[in-house]
Amino acid sequence: MSFEKLDTLGRRLQALEHALSILGADEATHMAVGGGEARAEAMATLAGMAHRTATAPEVSDWIEDASNETLNDDQCAALREFRRLHLNLTCLPPEFVERQTRTRMRSEQLWRDARAKNDWVSFQPALESVVSMVREEAQMRAEALGLSPYDALMEQYDPGNRVADIAPILEELKSFLIDFVPTALSVQDERLAKTPLRTLSGTYPVEKQRELALAMMAAVGFDMTRGSLSVSHHPFCGGVPTDVRITTRYRTDEFLSSLMGVLHETGHALYEQGLPQEWSHWPLGKARGMAIHESQSLFVEKQIGRNPAFWRWALPIVERHLGESWTIDDILPHVHRVERGLIRVDADEVTYPLHVILRFELEQELISGQLEVSDLPEAWDARMKCYLGLSTIDNPADGPMQDVHWPSGAFGYFPSYTLGAMIAAQQWAAIERDHPNVEDDFARGDFELVNSWRRDRIWKQGSRWSTPELIEKATGEPLNAEYFRRHLERRYGR
Amino acid sequence: MSFEKLDTLGRRLQALEHALSILGADEATHMAVGGGEARAEAMATLAGMAHRTATAPEVSDWIEDASNETLNDDQCAALREFRRLHLNLTCLPPEFVERQTRTRMRSEQLWRDARAKNDWVSFQPALESVVSMVREEAQMRAEALGLSPYDALMEQYDPGNRVADIAPILEELKSFLIDFVPTALSVQDERLAKTPLRTLSGTYPVEKQRELALAMMAAVGFDMTRGSLSVSHHPFCGGVPTDVRITTRYRTDEFLSSLMGVLHETGHALYEQGLPQEWSHWPLGKARGMAIHESQSLFVEKQIGRNPAFWRWALPIVERHLGESWTIDDILPHVHRVERGLIRVDADEVTYPLHVILRFELEQELISGQLEVSDLPEAWDARMKCYLGLSTIDNPADGPMQDVHWPSGAFGYFPSYTLGAMIAAQQWAAIERDHPNVEDDFARGDFELVNSWRRDRIWKQGSRWSTPELIEKATGEPLNAEYFRRHLERRYGR
Known part of the structure; x- marks a missing residue:
C-alpha cells in the first residue's frame, strides 16, 4: 500500500520535527552559551534530512499511487495534505533553496548589525538581493501552484x-x-x-x-x-x-x-x-x-x-x-x-x-x-x-x-x-x-x-x-x- | 572521494546523535510529564534512522574504497573507527536487532515491577529469555569479530x-x-x-x-x-x-x-x-x-x-x-x-x-x-x-x-x-x-x-x-x- 509508505514517511518527518522543535526551544531556554555553533550545525543537518526525506523521488509516486487506493475520509484528507506539502516543498529547485538559505542568513546577520546602527545604506543592498530572490521564488511557486506570485507566497502560511x-x-x-x-x-x-x-x-x-x-x-x-x-x-x-x-x-x-x-x-x-x-x-x-x-x-x-x-x-x-x-x-x-x-x-x-x-x-x-x-x-x-x-x-x-x-x-x-x-x-x-x-x-x-x-x-x-x-x-x-x-x-x- | 562520503555520513550521524543526546537529557530534566510517549516514539524513530544511515549497503563500499585513497594520519585513524563501528553495527541481522529490542524492553519493564516486589519467580523467565538471546548475540558477534563470545560483548564497550x-x-x-x-x-x-x-x-x-x-x-x-x-x-x-x-x-x-x-x-x-x-x-x-x-x-x-x-x-x-x-x-x-x-x-x-x-x-x-x-x-x-x-x-x-x-x-x-x-x-x-x-x-x-x-x-x-x-x-x-x-x-x- 502506498498510503502506508506515506504513513511511515510521516512518522520519520514527525520524529525529525520533534527533534527540531525541542532543540529549538532548548536553545532559547536551557542551552549552554557555548553550544550554539554545534546546535546550529545539528539543526541545519536535521532540517536538510527532513527536506530530503519529504522530497525523495519516490514520494510523488506514493502520492499518485495512494490516490488510486481505497482510503477512508481521514486518509483522503491526509493524502491531500501530503500532496500539498510535497508540492510546496518541491516547487523550488534544490540549488535555488541553497542559494536562498545563504542569501537569507547573510541578510539577516547584516540586518541585526545595520538595524542597531540605524544604517539603511548598508542594509539596502542586502534587502535588494533578498527581494530579487523572493520575486524569483514567487514566480516559481506561482507557476507550480497556478496562483499569482503573492498568493503563492501566502499559500505557504495560510x-x-x-x-x-x-x-x-x-x-x-x-x-x-x-x-x-x-x-x-x-x-x-x-x-x-x-x-x-x-x-x-x-x-x-x-x-x-x-x-x-x-x-x-x-x-x-x-x-x-x-x-x-x-x-x-x-x-x-x-x-x-x-x-x-x-x-x-x-x-x-x-x-x-x-x-x-x-x-x-x-x-x-x-x-x-x-x-x-x-x-x-x-x-x-x-x-x-x-x-x-x-x-x-x-x-x-x-x-x-x-x-x-x-x-x-x-x-x-x-x-x-x-x-x-x-x-x-x-x-x-x-x-x-x-x-x-x-x-x-x-x-x-x-x-x-x-x-x-x-x-x-x-x-x-x-x-x-x-x-x-x-x-x-x-x-x-x-x-x-x-x-x-x-x-x-x-x-x-x-x-x-x-x-x-x-x-x-x-x-x-x-x-x-x-x-x-x-x-x-x-x-x-x-x-x-x-x-x-x-x-x-x-x-x-x-x-x-x-x-x-x-x-x-x-x-x-x-x-x-x-x-x-x-x-x-x-x-x-x-x-x-x-x-x-x-x-x-x-x-x-x- | 569515498572518504568524503564517510565524512558526510559522519555529519549526519552526528546530528542525529546530537538530537538523541539532548532529547535524552531534556527528558530527565525539563520534559513535561505527559510528553514521554511521543518522546519515546521520536527517539526510537531517530535511533532507527541513525542505525539505517550507519549501516546502509553503500557504507561498506565507501569504507573499502577509502582504504585505497591517499589519507593523512587522522583520516586513517578515522577510517579505522568507521570500520569498527560499521562492523559492530552490522554483525547482527536486522530481524535479530528488532527481536532483541522487544525482549529487552519487556524484560526491563517486568524487572522494575518484580524488583519492587522482591519477586524472583516472575522475573526469572524474563531474564532467561534475555540470557538466551545474549548467548545468541555473543555467538554472532564472536564470529564476525573473530573473538570469544564474552570478548565480543566487551568489545562494544571497551x-x-x-x-x-x-x-x-x-x-x-x-x-x-x-x-x-x-x-x-x-x-x-x-x-x-x-x-x-x-x-x-x-x-x-x-x-x-x-x-x-x-x-x-x-x-x-x-x-x-x-x-x-x-x-x-x-x-x-x-x-x-x-x-x-x-x-x-x-x-x-x-x-x-x-x-x-x-x-x-x-x-x-x-x-x-x-x-x-x-x-x-x-x-x-x-x-x-x-x-x-x-x-x-x-x-x-x-x-x-x-x-x-x-x-x-x-x-x-x-x-x-x-x-x-x-x-x-x-x-x-x-x-x-x-x-x-x-x-x-x-x-x-x-x-x-x-x-x-x-x-x-x-x-x-x-x-x-x-x-x-x-x-x-x-x-x-x-x-x-x-x-x-x-x-x-x-x-x-x-x-x-x-x-x-x-x-x-x-x-x-x-x-x-x-x-x-x-x-x-x-x-x-x-x-x-x-x-x-x-x-x-x-x-x-x-x-x-x-x-x-x-x-x-x-x-x-x-x-x-x-x-x-x-x-x-x-x-x-x-x-x-x-x-x-x-x-x-x-x-x-x-
Missing part, C-alpha cells in the same frame, strides 16, 4: 488565502481604523481626565509573577502535564503538542506585559495541545496555518484576557499572588491602553492592524516590481504619516528595518497577524450569538464553553480544511471585518 | 579489552580485597573509637548546595560556557561536548552525596569537553569507551575529590556556601567511610570492586552456559558471602535483581567500572611519579596540572587507540592492579 479575498477586507478595515484611532484616543483622554491612571507599585518579584502566570495558564485551559513555562529573551510557543514549551520574560517594575504575553502564548499552546492526536504524524494533524494560529493566541489574549469580565475574576488572583489590590476601573485603563507608536510588536489591538496593512501593501508592491527597495524608506514614511500620523524618514531602524521578516525572506506572512485578530473576533461573535451570557462564565473563571467550542471547530480539525473553509465552517460565514470593527467599537469607542 | 588480559588482574584484586576489606574496617573502627564521627547539622538548602556544586565544578575545570548542572532523579552526564548536561539530586539532611556525585559527573564532563573538536563528527572524535570514561569520572571523584589535600582547599569554600565549619579530621571520616553493603551503587571505593568482580564472574558463566538463570540466586549468594560476608538468599531484589544491566541485555559492561577505578589510580601514580608535589596544587585549588596531563594523554586522543593501547601510551605501562592496591592501602590501610 493555504487558501488569496489577495482577491483579503485585500478588500483589509482595505475596509484600514478606512475604518484611520478614523477610529483618533476617536479611541480622545475617548481615552476624556476618561483619563476624569480618573487619572493609577501607577503600578513597581515591585513584582519574578517568582511571584511566575506563580501568577502558571495559575492563569491552568485556569484558561493549558494542560500542565503536557507543557511548561520558561524564560527566554523573546517570548515564544514551541515544543511539540504533548510537551508545549511557552516562554516569557519578566520585568519587576510591572506585571501586565509578561502576564498578557503568557496569555497570548497560552492561546497558541491550547491550539497545539488540542490538535488531533490520532493524526499527529501526518501533515493533516498539524495546525492549519499562521492566521488561524494567531486567531487562537489573540482569542486568549484579547477576547478573553482583555475582557472586563475576565478581570472581574482575575483581580483577586492577582492580589493573592502579587499582594496588590486593584479595582476594575483602575486596571482596565492599563489593559486597554491605546497609543500611536512606530513599533509593530509594541502596538495595541487598535493600532496594530495599520502596521500590518502598511506592510501588506508595501510587500505586494515589492514582489510585483511596482516598488524598488531604494524607494522603500519614502514609501514607508508616506504611509506611516497617512495611517498613524508618524514619520520614520530619519529613523529607518524603526521604519522598514524594524522586523526580521523581510531580511529573512518571509514575504506573505504579515497579513496573518491581522487576519488572526479578525478571525478571533468573528469566533467570539459566533460564540456570543449562541451563548449570549458567555462573559458571565469568564467572571467565574470558567473557560470551558469557549474552549470546547474552539476544540471542536478549530483545534480538532487539524489541517482538514483550507484557511477560508475553516473560518466559514467554524463561524458559519466567510471572513467578515465587521466583527473585529464591532469588537473595537465596543471596547474602545464612545 | 575496544581491545580481553578476558585473557583482565581476568588475572581482577583475580589478583579480588584476593587482595577479600583480605583488605576487614583491615580497612578495623582501621576505621579504631579511629572512630578515638574520635567519634561528627554528625552533620542536617540543614543544607538546595540552592546553597547548588551554588557550592557550581563553584566546585568550575574549580576542577568544568567549562561553564559549555555545559550546565540540573536536577534529575538519577544523576547522569549527558548532552554533547559543546553543551554537557550534568545532573544531581539533593538531600537537605546532608551535602556530601550530592557534592561527590557532582564531582563524579564532572569527571565524565571534562572528558567530553576535552575531546578533539576537529574530529567531532567522526567516530574517531568520540570518547574511547566505558572503562576510560569511568576512569575520568573516578579520577575527579576519588583521586581528586576524596584526597585530603583537596579538602584542605575545599573546606573554607564549603563553609562559605553552607555556613558550616569543618576540620579536616572531622570531614575525612565521612569522605572515606567504608561499609559492607548489598548495593553496588551505594558502595565505597574499597568494597565496590568486589560487587563488580562477582558480576563479572557470574555473567561469564551465564554467557558460556556454565550457569543457568535458575541457579543464579544461589550462585550470587555464595559469592556474596565469600567476598563481603553478606547473604542475599532471602532478598533477591538486593541480589541478582538489583541492577538494570542484565534485564536490559547489557552483558560485558560491568568490568568497566572497576577497570576505570584501576586506570584512574594508574594515571594518578604516573602523574605523581613526574610531579611528586602535585597534591600541593590541590591544597591551593589548582587542578591545571592533572587536567593538562589528562587533556593531552586521554581527552584529546578521542578514539585513536584501543583501550589497552590508550592505557599504555598514557601511563607508560599496561594495566597494573598494583596502583589501585597501593592507592587503597595508603588511604584506608594501617
Whole structure:
C-alpha cells in the first residue's frame, strides 16, 4: 500500500520535527552559551534530512499511487495534505533553496548589525538581493501552484488565502481604523481626565509573577502535564503538542506585559495541545496555518484576557499572588491602553492592524516590481504619516528595518497577524450569538464553553480544511471585518 | 572521494546523535510529564534512522574504497573507527536487532515491577529469555569479530579489552580485597573509637548546595560556557561536548552525596569537553569507551575529590556556601567511610570492586552456559558471602535483581567500572611519579596540572587507540592492579 509508505514517511518527518522543535526551544531556554555553533550545525543537518526525506523521488509516486487506493475520509484528507506539502516543498529547485538559505542568513546577520546602527545604506543592498530572490521564488511557486506570485507566497502560511479575498477586507478595515484611532484616543483622554491612571507599585518579584502566570495558564485551559513555562529573551510557543514549551520574560517594575504575553502564548499552546492526536504524524494533524494560529493566541489574549469580565475574576488572583489590590476601573485603563507608536510588536489591538496593512501593501508592491527597495524608506514614511500620523524618514531602524521578516525572506506572512485578530473576533461573535451570557462564565473563571467550542471547530480539525473553509465552517460565514470593527467599537469607542 | 562520503555520513550521524543526546537529557530534566510517549516514539524513530544511515549497503563500499585513497594520519585513524563501528553495527541481522529490542524492553519493564516486589519467580523467565538471546548475540558477534563470545560483548564497550588480559588482574584484586576489606574496617573502627564521627547539622538548602556544586565544578575545570548542572532523579552526564548536561539530586539532611556525585559527573564532563573538536563528527572524535570514561569520572571523584589535600582547599569554600565549619579530621571520616553493603551503587571505593568482580564472574558463566538463570540466586549468594560476608538468599531484589544491566541485555559492561577505578589510580601514580608535589596544587585549588596531563594523554586522543593501547601510551605501562592496591592501602590501610 502506498498510503502506508506515506504513513511511515510521516512518522520519520514527525520524529525529525520533534527533534527540531525541542532543540529549538532548548536553545532559547536551557542551552549552554557555548553550544550554539554545534546546535546550529545539528539543526541545519536535521532540517536538510527532513527536506530530503519529504522530497525523495519516490514520494510523488506514493502520492499518485495512494490516490488510486481505497482510503477512508481521514486518509483522503491526509493524502491531500501530503500532496500539498510535497508540492510546496518541491516547487523550488534544490540549488535555488541553497542559494536562498545563504542569501537569507547573510541578510539577516547584516540586518541585526545595520538595524542597531540605524544604517539603511548598508542594509539596502542586502534587502535588494533578498527581494530579487523572493520575486524569483514567487514566480516559481506561482507557476507550480497556478496562483499569482503573492498568493503563492501566502499559500505557504495560510493555504487558501488569496489577495482577491483579503485585500478588500483589509482595505475596509484600514478606512475604518484611520478614523477610529483618533476617536479611541480622545475617548481615552476624556476618561483619563476624569480618573487619572493609577501607577503600578513597581515591585513584582519574578517568582511571584511566575506563580501568577502558571495559575492563569491552568485556569484558561493549558494542560500542565503536557507543557511548561520558561524564560527566554523573546517570548515564544514551541515544543511539540504533548510537551508545549511557552516562554516569557519578566520585568519587576510591572506585571501586565509578561502576564498578557503568557496569555497570548497560552492561546497558541491550547491550539497545539488540542490538535488531533490520532493524526499527529501526518501533515493533516498539524495546525492549519499562521492566521488561524494567531486567531487562537489573540482569542486568549484579547477576547478573553482583555475582557472586563475576565478581570472581574482575575483581580483577586492577582492580589493573592502579587499582594496588590486593584479595582476594575483602575486596571482596565492599563489593559486597554491605546497609543500611536512606530513599533509593530509594541502596538495595541487598535493600532496594530495599520502596521500590518502598511506592510501588506508595501510587500505586494515589492514582489510585483511596482516598488524598488531604494524607494522603500519614502514609501514607508508616506504611509506611516497617512495611517498613524508618524514619520520614520530619519529613523529607518524603526521604519522598514524594524522586523526580521523581510531580511529573512518571509514575504506573505504579515497579513496573518491581522487576519488572526479578525478571525478571533468573528469566533467570539459566533460564540456570543449562541451563548449570549458567555462573559458571565469568564467572571467565574470558567473557560470551558469557549474552549470546547474552539476544540471542536478549530483545534480538532487539524489541517482538514483550507484557511477560508475553516473560518466559514467554524463561524458559519466567510471572513467578515465587521466583527473585529464591532469588537473595537465596543471596547474602545464612545 | 569515498572518504568524503564517510565524512558526510559522519555529519549526519552526528546530528542525529546530537538530537538523541539532548532529547535524552531534556527528558530527565525539563520534559513535561505527559510528553514521554511521543518522546519515546521520536527517539526510537531517530535511533532507527541513525542505525539505517550507519549501516546502509553503500557504507561498506565507501569504507573499502577509502582504504585505497591517499589519507593523512587522522583520516586513517578515522577510517579505522568507521570500520569498527560499521562492523559492530552490522554483525547482527536486522530481524535479530528488532527481536532483541522487544525482549529487552519487556524484560526491563517486568524487572522494575518484580524488583519492587522482591519477586524472583516472575522475573526469572524474563531474564532467561534475555540470557538466551545474549548467548545468541555473543555467538554472532564472536564470529564476525573473530573473538570469544564474552570478548565480543566487551568489545562494544571497551575496544581491545580481553578476558585473557583482565581476568588475572581482577583475580589478583579480588584476593587482595577479600583480605583488605576487614583491615580497612578495623582501621576505621579504631579511629572512630578515638574520635567519634561528627554528625552533620542536617540543614543544607538546595540552592546553597547548588551554588557550592557550581563553584566546585568550575574549580576542577568544568567549562561553564559549555555545559550546565540540573536536577534529575538519577544523576547522569549527558548532552554533547559543546553543551554537557550534568545532573544531581539533593538531600537537605546532608551535602556530601550530592557534592561527590557532582564531582563524579564532572569527571565524565571534562572528558567530553576535552575531546578533539576537529574530529567531532567522526567516530574517531568520540570518547574511547566505558572503562576510560569511568576512569575520568573516578579520577575527579576519588583521586581528586576524596584526597585530603583537596579538602584542605575545599573546606573554607564549603563553609562559605553552607555556613558550616569543618576540620579536616572531622570531614575525612565521612569522605572515606567504608561499609559492607548489598548495593553496588551505594558502595565505597574499597568494597565496590568486589560487587563488580562477582558480576563479572557470574555473567561469564551465564554467557558460556556454565550457569543457568535458575541457579543464579544461589550462585550470587555464595559469592556474596565469600567476598563481603553478606547473604542475599532471602532478598533477591538486593541480589541478582538489583541492577538494570542484565534485564536490559547489557552483558560485558560491568568490568568497566572497576577497570576505570584501576586506570584512574594508574594515571594518578604516573602523574605523581613526574610531579611528586602535585597534591600541593590541590591544597591551593589548582587542578591545571592533572587536567593538562589528562587533556593531552586521554581527552584529546578521542578514539585513536584501543583501550589497552590508550592505557599504555598514557601511563607508560599496561594495566597494573598494583596502583589501585597501593592507592587503597595508603588511604584506608594501617
